Amino acid sequence: MEVIELKFRLKKGKGSVSGYTDATGVTHIPGDIVDLPPSFDGEAWLERVYPEVVVAAAPGKFEPIAAALDVPLEAASKRHARPRKKSGF
16 A cells, blocks of 8 residues: 655754654654655644645536526515413413
């Protein structure tokens, strides 16, 4: 099974880390670009090198229904609420 990795840059300044040591023992400092699994996406101390691609949704089709336009609207009949019974304790 192939492991998908993304490129991240270790942030500099506030909210960053002083260093990161990967599984092979290589230590990276802030500003370095590292390959990490997608599970690290969203971490405060990392920023993606390549931004996530946003795909715009295709516009839907809107077709008015001709039969519904010819029907006249009618007012709903008034329906009164049933009076509540008083409890006789």
